[in-house]
Amino acid sequence: MVTPRDFNSSGAAFFGGVRSALTSVFFLVLAGTYIGIGALAHDFGLGSWSLALSTVLIWAGPAQVILVSALGTGGAPLDVAIAVSLSGMRLFPMVVALLPLLRDEGRRLRDLLFPTHFTSVSMWVESLRLLPAVPRERRLAFCNGLSFGYMCTATGFGFVGFYLAAGLPPLFAGGLLFLTPVSFLLSTARNARALVDKLALVFGIALAPLLVHFHVQLDLMWSGVVGGTLAYGIHRLREAAT
């Protein structure tokens, strides 16, 4: 149960949000993830400031990993754009689920632009958990503070990972690079509560290497669409059978 909190002003709510971000488990998750992404960016020849810019503009680990690794291995921009787009579909229902919590009288569309852009898995999970305990008129500031806290964490640790990768001996540099696939694998597995998501995870892992082996174009898009649809199809069959 999250205890109800109150704030004297929007500023106080904002800083309350920042504090919540820095003391949450997602601080560690983001730090670890972005250390890995920083190392990845370094290894693929991306500049550390370009990475920082991508963190602020894109604000989605999976999309950034796809961007860095696919473009870095010479993927065609169109392929990469499609894969990035497909990886971002989850953002749509997340925004839809979050915005009603921020609605208030006099809330203008442009007030919601920042929360919309800031929506990411960490921010979304914590917002859904913490916002109900915050008075409605303070929620926007709190949410922005939370997002700001997470974004600074990610951007900062991106630099840490980048420069660590530059300086570490090969064994530890390899370990640092391994951080991204391993943490993504486990956090995706953890979020995969329903059968459809678990199946999608397995099918995606199985299909992607196959498609690469057979030199299929747009392999990420196909493994996503085919794997995801297959998983969804099985989910529907099971629903129909019960």
Add this chain to the structure above:
Amino acid sequence: MAADMAGLWPYVLLVLVGFLPNEIWRALGLVLARGLNEDSELVVWSRAVATAILAGVIAKLILFAPGALAAMPLGLRVAAAGCGFIAFLAAKRSLFVGVAVGEAVLLAGGFLFAH
């Protein structure tokens, strides 16, 4: 992002290929926020596709690894990921334990292989 790309092109690329295709989903959420619930079939399907794509990225990073990670044997990388996953399950889906075990196996194996 190769060294020969000059001037603004890398940033244009970042916006066109990274920012726009991703942000469009957030924008759609803002615009269409009425009337869509978490369990609607479209949402379930899109989550499945997004999960499968991410799974593909993970598989490619482990199997066709970049840079210093490629120096470690393929079997070791797969085994480390597998051990990490088992540890994650055994520790009641603890992210921290899984990552720690996976990394430990990789580093230990990498060290043994080099000697």
